[in-house]
Structure formats: structure tokens, C-alpha cells
Amino acid sequence: MIDIPLTAELVRGALELERTEGGLVPHRLPARARAQNTDPRLAMAEAQPAGVRLRFRTSARVIELDTLATKVEYPGAPPRPDGVYDLLVDGKLAAQATAPAGVRFADLPGHDKDIEIWLPHNELTTLVALRTDAPVSPSPRADRVWLHHGSSISQGSNAISPSTTWTAVAALAAGVELVNLGFSGNALLDPFTARALRDTPADLISVKLGINVVNADLMRLRAFGPAVHGFLDTIRDGHPDTPLLVVSPLYCPIHERTPGPGDFDHEALASGFVRFRATGEPGPGKLTLEVIREELARIVAQREDPNLSYLDGLALYGEEDFADLPLPDALHPSPAAHHRIGARFASLVLDFNRA
Template identity: 55%
Template sequence: MITTPLTGELVRGVAELEKTDRGVLPHRLPEWVRTRFPDPQLMGAESRPSGVRIVLDTAATAVELVLHPTYASYRGTTRPRGAVDLVVDGEDFASEQLSGGDHVETDLTTGTVEVHQGEACTLRFAGLPGRDKLVEIWLPHNETVHLVELRTDAPVRPAGSTGRIWLHHGSSISHGSNATRPTGIWPAVAARRGGVELHSLGFGGSAMVDPFTARVMRDRPADLVSVKLGINVANFDLMRLRAFVPAVHGFLDTIRDGHPHAPLVLMSPIFCGIYEDTPGPGGMDMAALAEGRVVFTATGPHGPLPQLTLRIIRDALESVVAQRADDPNLHYLDGTRLYGEQDAAEHPLPDALHPDAVSHELMGRRFAEYAFGPGGPFSLPATPA
């Protein structure tokens, strides 16, 4: 087997690769952000490589990836482990679940955190077609991984461009919470249908209209841009309307400094019954937790000033786009077009907050139809006859 160093030429969808004593750690936010604002929630989210792929051209028939995962859980509950998906020439080939690694266990009743050390994990994909081909190894969206070693039975080469770059920012739903495979998160489903290269800035619990995220988006190469805002602002009870609207304008202004003419879609939250008319902050249903289930709740209203609900946020975001009518490449997408009240009746959010695997697929397909379909904001211009 041939060992190939894992460099930025092979790893797509990252800001940086950090060399560690375990291997290489993919980061989706640059070091300057991690230094200035080392918030544990954000640091955990950005290090879980949602949308990150190892992309290579090779005639190899066997591929081995050694990695050291770190996964988190709440004491008394179980959650599925992450997976690595192998895609050959755009077609799903295999998926392998992770094992081993470190386990970070949090006791919500006491606030204590316990770390259980584990060993590295080796995944082997065999029986690949014995011809030159494009191979994509999608890393887990829900576990931090140090990349230790890539081994193949034939040489590998960095692949050329796999399409226009779509830069997307959103919350845990964009990050992929409750999806079961990295290619099953809704942005990945949409990107593959649209034939574009996904660069995901979906951060669980961290889509907070942060200025540094807008600066990162400004400075990253992108042909297409989308921003999905609102749910984290509501479930953290982060802002009132007076602060939220100008913050969104400023966020868009910063993106436009780097991408003045790129198609830009501003998306509002999908349907989430607990926050539609009840504000945050969010909480955990402790009775469900005692039964080994994770279920979220909304605990508002609180305080004398009106708080944000999802209905208020959707109206506000639609108004922001209307107020920027001088930007013909800015588009508003109501998130309930991806997952609405009827969808919630048919496919309920299993934890009352995040869609399941079936709903991720549905959302990805619907976004692709909206964005990449004829006349959509991300569609290619018609070729002259």
C-alpha cells in the first residue's frame, strides 16, 4: 500500500489543516477566528468536518483511511456513531461507520464532563473499479477526526475542480444534526444534485450572525453563496428585533465586499413547532432525558421586551431582502419551503428541533430544485443556440 500525505491539495472544504501529534486536524474556520473567539460550542462545531472531503484521482482498487475520532454524548443516552462515505465518479460506493476514538460524555444533571480515551480507527474500502476515476471520501459531519494516514494500492493525484464552489452558512440543521451519513446532510444532497462543490460553514448552535463568520465568507473563494439564519438566534434568545435586522444587513454587506455579484440566497428557518410562536431560550426536556431520549423545548417568553420567534424572524428576513432591492442577485427563500408544517406532521423532528435522515434528503432535493432548477438563483445561464 502507498501512503500519501494529506494536504490541502487533497482535502476540500476546509480553511486550514492543523498538524497535531495524532495527525492532521481539519478546521473549517481559520486560526484567527479560533484565537479571538475560542467559544467551546463554536470550536467543537467547526472541528466536526461537515461537508469536508478527501478528493483524488486514482486507479486504486483499495483505499484505507486511518483516523482518530472524537465523539460526544449525553450521559444516559445513546447516539449513532459517525460514518465515512466513499463516492466514485459521483456515485455512492460504500459507507463505513466509525469505531474507537475518544468519547466525551456530558452529564446534564451535574454539568460534569468525562473523557474516555480510545484508539484510532482504520476504515478499508476495497473492490473499487480498476480504472482511473474520481474518488471522494466524505468525512463524518458529526465527529471531530484527526486524519492519521491515507493508504492506497495505486498512486493518487489531486483532482481538478469538481464544479462551481457553493459556500453555505447555517446552524446545526445545515451542519447535519440527525442525518446518518455525511453525504446525507441536506447541503450535501443539494450540492451533489446541483453538480457543485460544497464548502460548508454549517455550525451546530453557532449561526449567530457573527461578524467574523461574514468576514470568513467574504474572503473564501465562492461562485454561489447562501446564508440560513434565525433558529440559533431564537433558541439562544440572542437578540431582539432592533439588533437582529441591522446585524443581518451588516452580515450581508460584509459578504458583498468579497462577492459583489455572486448569487446570494438568504434563507429563513424551517418549520420548528416549539419556536414558531414561543421564543427561547431553548432547554432540554429532563423527563425525556431520564428515559434516555434527547428532546428540546422552548422556555420563553422572558423579560419585558418582545422576543424573537420563528414567524417574526421570517418576516424580518424577507423585509431585509426587500430593503436591498438594488441587489438583483440577492434572493430570499422561506425555509418552510424546504420543510414546512405538513412535513412536520408526516416526518416529525425526532428531538423537536432537528430533521431526521429522510427529511434531510427531502430538504436537499427541494433546495436543489429551487436553486439549480430552470430560472433558479444558482442555475447556469442558457447556452445560446
């Protein structure tokens, strides 16, 4: 076996790689943004490598990756399963693995091929060592980079593996290079996140906004509009002409007309499964998903930006989809719904890029 140095050329989808005593930690926010964050949940989410993968070309038949996983458990909630590593060979899912200290893929085809190892999207993963039984070289990058920001749905909650989150499904179908800045509970219009989007090279940018602002009960309508304008202004400072897509929330009955804050359904937790509920009361200026969609559509139309577009999230997952593929925990899509959302978004990505 050959020891392969873990370098930035082999790691895709991370904005920064931090070298620690234990190994290499992929980050989805740069150090400057992390220094300005005070929310431990965001600190956890950005270090979970959703959309991050090792990519290289090799004729190796055996690949070994040593890692160190940090798992998160919530009081009263059932323990989360081990993170999944997806192996893609020439763009197709070829194998999956879980392991406390890393993974081993053997009996691979002996021809020269593109390898992608997608890291678990829901647990912090430190890269320790990479070994193969043949030399490797960096794979060429895709022609277009898709930079996306969103919530836990974009990060991949309820998806069964990292290459089956809706963002990964869309990127793989469209043949674009994914940089996923979806942060569980933290699509909250943070200025440091906008600056990270501003400073990251991209050919297409999408921002999926609304659900976290509602379920965090973070602000009222008066603050939401200016905050969205400021977020988009910051992105435009670094990407004045890049196609920019604003995506409103998917259908979610608990918050369609009921404000946040959101909370666990504690009766469900007592029965051993996770479910969410809305606890807010309607009132002047309070935000619901219906209000958010209307406001985002108004903002995009008002800006008169020829490279700015709006996509109603109901076109990706609407009421009919909910009837067919319900939200298992009342908040996040099922694995099948992730595939449906990703397939629908893929066609919009391709059309958007052609335009």
C-alpha cells in the same frame, strides 16, 4: 500499499488544515476566526468536518484511511454512535464504514475513477495516514463553488451519514463544490464568521439564519435587523456581485410563536431519548421563527441588491412536511427530511446558478 501524502489538494470543504503531532485537523473556520471565538461549542462544531471530504482520482482497488476521532457526549443523553465515513465512487455512494482508528475499503473497481471519502459530520476527525494500492492524483474541481452557512441542521444533525445531510444531498444533486459552514448552535451572526464567508471564494453563497438566534435567546428585534445588515455587508465586501441567498428557518412548532431559550426536555432524557423544548415567554421585541421570517424578508427587499435573494424556509420544510416527516427531537429533521430538503434546495441552486 502506497503511502499518499495528505495535502490540501486532496482535502475539499475545509477552510484550513492544521498540522498537529497527531495528524492533520480540517477546520471550517480559519485561525483568525478561531482566535476570536470564546464559545467552546463553536470550537467543537467548526472542527467537526461536516462537508469535508478527501477527493482524488485513482485505479486503486484498496483504500485505507487512518484517523483519530474525538467524540462528544452530553450528561444524561444516550451516547452517540460512531461517526460514519461515506465512500463515493464516481459520485455514487458505494460503501460506508465506521472504525475506532480509521477505515478500509476493498474490492473496488479497478478502472480509473473519482473517489470521495466524506468524513463524519458530527465528530472531530484527525487525518493520520492515507494508503492505496495504486497512485492517486487530485480530481478536477467542480465548475461552481457553493458556500453555505447555517445551524446544526445545516451541519447535519439527525442525518445518518455525512453525504446524506441536506447540504450534501443538494450539492451532489446540483454538481457543485460544497463548502459547509454550518455550525451546531452557532449561526449567531458572529462577525468573524461573516469575515470567513467574505474571504472564501465562491460562485454562490447562502446563509440560513434564525433558529439559533431564537433558541439561544440571543437578541431582541431591535438588534437583529442591524446585525443581519452588518453580516450581509461584510460578505458583500468580498463578494460584491456573487449571488447571495438568505434562507429563513424551517418549520419548527416549538419556536414558531414561542421565544427561546431552548432547552432539553429533561423528562425525555430521563426516558433515554433526546428531545428539545422552548422555555421563553412572549414579550415586546422577542424573537420567534414567525418574527424572524418576516424580518428577513423585509431586510432583503430593503437592500435593493440585484444579486440578493430571499428563500422562505417553509418552502424547504413546512407544516405539511412536519405532518408527514415529524422532527424526531422537536428541533432537527429526520434522515428522510434531510433528503427532501436537500432535493428541494438542489433545484433552487440550479435555477439560481443559471440566473
